[in-house]
Amino acid sequence: MLDQNRTPYFQALLDYVDSGVQPFHTPGHMQGHGADRAFREFVGDNILAIDLTPMPGIDDLLQPTESIKEAQELAAEAYGADHTFFLVNGSTSGNQCMMMTAVNPGDKIAVPRNSHKSMLGGLVMSGAHPIYMQPAVDQEMHMDNAVTPETVERTLDRYPDVKAVYLVSPTYYGVAADLVTIERIVHERDKLLLIDEAWGPHFKFHNALPISATEAGADLSINSTHKMLSAFSQCAMLHQIGDRVRLDRLKAVLKMFLSTSPNLPMVASLDVARKQMATEGGALLSRTIELAQDVRRRLNEIEGIYSFGEELQGREGVFDLDPTKVTVRVTGLGYTGYEASEILRRRYNIQVELADLFNVVALFTIGTTEEAAERFVLAFQELARDDRPLDMYAPSGILEQRLTRQTYILPEIPPMRMLxxxxxxxxxxxxxxxxxxxxxxxxxxxxxxxxxxxxxxxxxxxxxxxxxxxxxxxxxxxxxxxxxxxxxxxxxxxx
Ligand SMILES: Cc1ncc(COP(=O)(O)O)c(C=O)c1O
The missing domain is CATH 3.90.100.10 (Orn/Lys/Arg decarboxylase, C-terminal domain)
Known part of the structure; x- marks a missing residue:
């Protein structure tokens, strides 16, 4: 057991600042002395003081031997991985690195059709041959769910030469796949399992959340630590388990993708986010989950509003749900999600994460306060009461057109003529x-x-x-x- 209270990398940066070294190295603002004054006043001296470059005592993300090595080992232990690597270009680079590691030009890889666009980047870079799997689509909820174990099994029966199965779980709406069953299906046939868990960096740290990709035994998986935890934007982690993927290849790929000048405050924020989860994650997430569930319950008391929860569990492609994603269906009020999102912003100064035709999606994280949650509920209560014509916000009619057409019958995947x-x-x-x-x-x-x-x-x-x-x-x-x-x-x- 390692001491999860330690933040070796953050500490290395603090030690450098304390030592009063005279910098003659990048970045050119020289620990803030050359920074624009207005910018410096706003962001503060400290963040500039730790914006440094790899050097003795500070370690190198590309070839870690000291504090980054230890920070990554702590993260691996916290996530239950054999190795964890810090990424500073998001899960976008994580997807590209997973594919570049797992497949070669022409190798077949089974991928959900509804993957994030960075999956396509991985296909383009690796030259792999995608075998697309359609996710389950919920006609009533107008939502694409996860890929089911049956779909994975059928795909592997039909294409026994597939080398790897790549999954996205959870979806943007917090719907998680049946990872344990899928892991069994994939590994029984000696294929690799790669999981884009960009939206689930918190799963490992609370029992009420879906099982995490590392717990399910994915060979490679990625988390956007910046999405649902406290690391800076772009910060992500890539986890590796077992010996089905070659560690030397993974390390070589990471070296190729990473900047030689990573932003060090970002790397430190990964170190600190891991410590926060490992030491207080259970309590912080309990509060977050309770807050989100309470908001969901209160929203569902408002006529015309629906925020789905456990009742969806068991539907096709919905094995489990992340309760901290609050999807609010607003069509009962006559608005599209896009329109509701605009009203929330303009009238209530609330910005949601995502809007679609039917819903707005709000994130509830360890950073969401009770006051913020209250404000969110009040906005919907008022919106539902409001019977004034909303001039610029008048429902656009898009919705009725869309609802009368059964467009969720997806067209056949067209024939692939080129990789x-x-x-x-x-x-x-x-x-x-x-x-x-x-x-x-x-x-x-x-x-x-x-x-x-x-x-x-x-x-x-x-x-x-x-x-x-x-x-x-x-x-x-x-x-x-x-x-x-x-x-x-x-x-x-x-x-
Ligand atoms: C499923 C999924 N994978 C990967 C990404 C890319 O993550 P990042 O923004 O950390 O690069 C996203 C971004 O929204 C995503 O939704």
Whole structure:
């Protein structure tokens, strides 16, 4: 057992500052002396004083031998991993590193169709051959859930040469997959299991939260420590377990992806966030979970509002739920989620994490105060009472159009004619979207929600897909991913 109260890396930075060394090294602001005055006054001297560079006594993230090594060992123990690595370019780089480690050009990897876009970055960089798995889609909730064990099993039956299974759990809405069953299915067949757990850095530290990727035994997994815990933005961790992946390859990949000048306050914030969770995580998360559950209960007392909870557990693709994500369905008030999000911001000065056509999603974390939670509930209570015409906020009618069309019947995944990497790197050109049938797409198009790509780089544009997307656009649905938001033109591979 290591002493989880220690923060060796943060301490190394403090020791450097205390020692009064005269800096002649990067960064050029020289511990704040050269910083812009207004900026320095606002951010304070201390953060600038520890904005240093790898050097003796401070250790090097690329080749850790001292305090970063110890900080990463503490994190590995806290998460139950064999090795943990700090990342300073988010889970975005984590996804890329996992794929670059696990698969080679042409290797098959099973991936959910509704992965974060950084998964595609991993495919492009690694040159792997994706076998897409459709997540479960809840027609009633208009939400994409996790991939089910049955889908993983079917995929591996059909493609026995798949080398790795990559999962996203939890989803943006806090829906977690059945990781234990999936782990058994994947490892029984001697495949690798990679999990994008960007939204679950807190899972390991409370029993009321879904089981974590490391507890389930994923070979590689990633957490965005900045998303739900207290580390600075961009801070993430990559965990490794067992001997199915080669540690030397993983280390080489990390070295290639990491900056030689990582932001050291960020690295220290990872060290400190781990200590905070390991030593007081249980208590902090208990309070957070209670707060979120109380808010959910009070929101559900308001007519026209629905915030889902445990009652969804057991539906297809909903094995477990993260109660700290509060999804508020506002359509009962006649608003889209986008409209409600705008009202919350403009009228109540509240900014939510995400809005979709039906919902707004708010994060409740260890940093959410009771006053903030109260303000959140009061805003919805007032919004529901308000029968004044809301002029600029008048419901747009998008909703009715969308609800009368069963657009959640996702179109067939189009045939893949090129690997994502080859399509991404190929010579491309823009053609009229309505005349693009038969061409190979070089971009991703995801109607949002549910945010599942209907076409990805390397796939053939079909006439059905053109009709589908034109209807979506007409219904006011946002299409994420293309160069041209309105899809007049589309980027395709040159013939
Ligand atoms: C599932 C998932 N994976 C990865 C990422 C990328 O994480 P980061 O912003 O830490 O790079 C996100 C970001 O929202 C995400 O939702």
């Amino acid at each position: 994502p990497r080859d399509a991404f790197l190929a010579d491309t050109e823009f053609v009229q979207f309505r005349e693009s049938a038969g061409r190979i797409c070089a971009e991703t198009l995801s109607p949002y929600p549910p945010g599942i790509p209907v076409i990805s780089p390397g796939e053939e544009i079909t006439p059905e897909l053109i009709d589908y997307l034109r209807l979506e656009l007409k219904a006011g649905v946002r299409i994420q991913g293309p160069y041209d938001d309105e899809l007049r033109v589309i980027r395709v591979v040159k013939e």
